[in-house]
Amino acid sequence: MTNDDKNTQFRSLPSVEQLLQEPGLGGLAGAYSHAAVVSLARQQLDATRRSIRNGGDAPGMEQLAADIMARAEEEWAPWPRPLVNATGVVIHTNLGRAPLSEPAMEAVQAGASGYSDLEFDVKTGTRGSRQAHIGRLIAEVTGAETGLVVNNNASAIMLGLSAVAGPGGPREVIVSRGEGVEIGGGFRVPDVLRQSGATLVEVGTTNRTYVRDYASAINDNTAAILKVHPSNFRVTGFTHEAELGELMTLGRERGVPVLNDLGSGCLLDTTHYGLAPEPTVQDSVDAGVELSFFSGDKLIGGPQAGIVAGSAEWVERLARHPLARAVRIDKMGLAALSATLASFLKERAHEEVPVWCMISMSQEAIAATAESWLKEIESPAVRLREGQSTVGGGSLPGETLPTTLLTVTPPDSPDAFAGRLRSGPTPVIARIEDEDVVLDPRTVLEDQSSIVVEAVKSALKG
Ligand SMILES: *Cc1c(COP(=O)(O)O)cnc(C)c1O
Numbered sequence: 001m002t003n004d005d006k007n008t009q010f011r012s013l014p015s016v017e018q019l020l021q022e023p024g025l026g027g028l029a030g031a032y033s034h035a036a037v038v039s040l041a042r043q044q045l046d047a048t049r050r051s052i053r054n055g056g057d058a059p060g061m062e063q064l065a066a067d068i069m070a071r072a073e074e075e076w077a078p079w080p081r082p083l084v085n086a087t088g089v090v091i092h093t094n095l096g097r098a099p100l101s102e103p104a105m106e107a108v109q110a111g112a113s114g115y116s117d118l119e120f121d122v123k124t125g126t127r128g129s130r131q132a133h134i135g136r137l138i139a140e141v142t143g144a145e146t147g148l149v150v151n152n153n154a155s156a157i158m159l160g161l162s163a164v165a166g167p168g169g170p171r172e173v174i175v176s177r178g179e180g181v182e183i184g185g186g187f188r189v190p191d192v193l194r195q196s197g198a199t200l201v202e203v204g205t206t207n208r209t210y211v212r213d214y215a216s217a218i219n220d221n222t223a224a225i226l227k228v229h230p231s232n233f234r235v236t237g238f239t240h241e242a243e244l245g246e247l248m249t250l251g252r253e254r255g256v257p258v259l260n261d262l263g264s265g266c267l268l269d270t271t272h273y274g275l276a277p278e279p280t281v282q283d284s285v286d287a288g289v290e291l292s293f294f295s296g297d298k299l300i301g302g303p304q305a306g307i308v309a310g311s312a313e314w315v316e317r318l319a320r321h322p323l324a325r326a327v328r329i330d331k332m333g334l335a336a337l338s339a340t341l342a343s344f345l346k347e348r349a350h351e352e353v354p355v356w357c358m359i360s361m362s363q364e365a366i367a368a369t370a371e372s373w374l375k376e377i378e379s380p381a382v383r384l385r386e387g388q389s390t391v392g393g394g395s396l397p398g399e400t401l402p403t404t405l406l407t408v409t410p411p412d413s414p415d416a417f418a419g420r421l422r423s424g425p426t427p428v429i430a431r432i433e434d435e436d437v438v439l440d441p442r443t444v445l446e447d448q449s450s451i452v453v454e455a456v457k458s459a460l461k462g
Helices: 003-012 016-020 023-031 034-053 061-076 102-112 132-142 153-165 189-195 211-217 244-254 281-286 312-320 331-345 354-359 363-377 414-421 446-460
Strands: 089-091 146-150 172-176 199-203 222-228 258-263 291-295 306-310 382-392 400-408 431-433 436-439
Touching: 003 034, 016 023, 016 034, 016 061, 023 034, 023 061, 034 061, 089 354, 102 331, 132 146, 132 281, 132 306, 132 331, 146 153, 146 312, 146 331, 153 172, 153 189, 153 222, 153 258, 153 291, 153 306, 153 312, 172 189, 172 211, 189 199, 189 222, 199 211, 211 244, 222 244, 244 258, 258 281, 281 291, 281 306, 291 312, 306 312, 363 382, 363 400, 363 446, 400 446, 414 431, 414 436, 414 446
Parallel strands: 089 382, 172 199, 172 222, 222 258, 258 291
Antiparallel strands: 146 306, 291 306, 382 400, 400 436, 431 436
């Protein structure tokens, strides 16, 4: 295209004001502010000019309006958008981690759509604490003296280390070399320690650390021993780690508190569900750990939150620290978390908390769903086969649950097919395995089956 041609194309573009008269944009002008629509129209015109500069053609008025509508839909529609997790990864970090239970959603609705007694004591008519109620619930489900909740587990650990090993007291925190890990999302144990003002003292080796390694590192400047769940990282073979019990004995003898970052924070015995044993919060509390830290939205199956369970003396130190206010949890998180913990108190987690419903789903129920999909899709490109679901969320690395997968051999490439599954009004996220696209019923919510069936049928059409 010559520069003259390009200039002609540029001149054919409407002005923002002309564009706003286009009937195709009528809906937008009624729904959003004039300034917002003008800004969006400008962005679209700028993008169009860039495209012309690169050799593209100028779109007509109607096309421009349609592009602006599409841009508005993409950027201004309610978000996050619901989708179907057919990956079989129960706690999927990229897909919003734990889906909330019905009781949790009801509690959020009830506690957040109006005023509440979040920080008010109704009996006395005086100021209350947002931590008191949840602290008692945490104590009840974990066996600890009390508990505290903050924004997420990363901030709970940051707060814990700042309060225990920050300025003004002993600073050294002893960590096994095998546990100085990066957990994902850039959360590196050594960096978090440094940020909180603590001094990291690494002991042992990557694969073997003994309690005597910790013992010989203790001195007058030791603030704490920190144990960290290595999450989705596992050293196998010639390994040794100090048991929590041994560390507790050492800590008591030398007057050093033990902090335990459990990561996913399991409250139930995973061996009952055909999984390897995951350390439970109760075990950590029973061992006498001063402060146990865990997430609200991993194996607890609740909202994003960082939960601390521990002795009243140490939890109180965290609550009083200035950082506590900076990392405090909001009322919706508190409402959802208290309802989720109540499901554990009622021993109804496997019926009420989606993460546990999915983990405990019977193989028969999964197979029945997969078969119903197969029947409704009715295509030679689709079959069933045995496969594996995973728990995810950094818990239970390498552990899988047997499942039945709907397997699609796509007419074109697996990537293209998976892309078409994501392109519907409710995107369906599948997994690619050996050139096949596989969908796992375990993580598909009950009312989403028809979405899966429709998405596969439509993606098979190309
Ligand atoms: C996930 C995880 C964290 C971070 O928890 P968030 O709630 O995501 O902030 C910290 N430590 C361990 C061991 C974890 O697995």
